[in-house]
Amino acid sequence: MAMAMDTQMAHSGVATASNAAEHGIKWIRLLALMNLGLVALQALSAGFFMSGFGRAVTIHAGVAHALQLGALTQAVVALVLWRRRRVPAWVARTGIGLFVGVLLQVGLGYTRQYWLHVPIGVGLFGGLIRQTSKLDTLRSATGAGS
DSSP, X not given: OHHHHHHXXXXXXXXXXXXXXXXXXXXXXXXXXXXXXXXXXXXXXXXXXXXXXXXXXXXXXXXXXXXXXXXXXXXXXXXXXXXXXXXXXXXHHHHHHHHHHHHHHHHHHHTTOHHHXXXXXXXXXXXXXXXXXXXXXXXXXXXXXX
């Protein structure tokens, strides 16, 4: 009977707790993928600049600002979802860590400390790959994989 009620509630438009958690995970995953794309675009624009295409610096700086906004958005959404008990605490910690890492990355880029700017960029890429993988595992554990 409980299963019938849950199914009926899910089809009636009333959000259940697991349904809300699924949506929260989907949102964070979407934001992480967006930020992953921005980090990949950063690597491409840096490569173009090193190949002699001077305008790539402008693109690199513009994408850096977009990445700051994306990381801030991911951190805020993750904190709100964590406070509402829709995602685990590690999701919020990862969002905050991403934002701090991006701020550090941008600061090091503007001060031309490339010896640390580049490795942190590689770390951001790897961290976002790992986060999306862990979110996929979490998503399938909550039944949101379909």
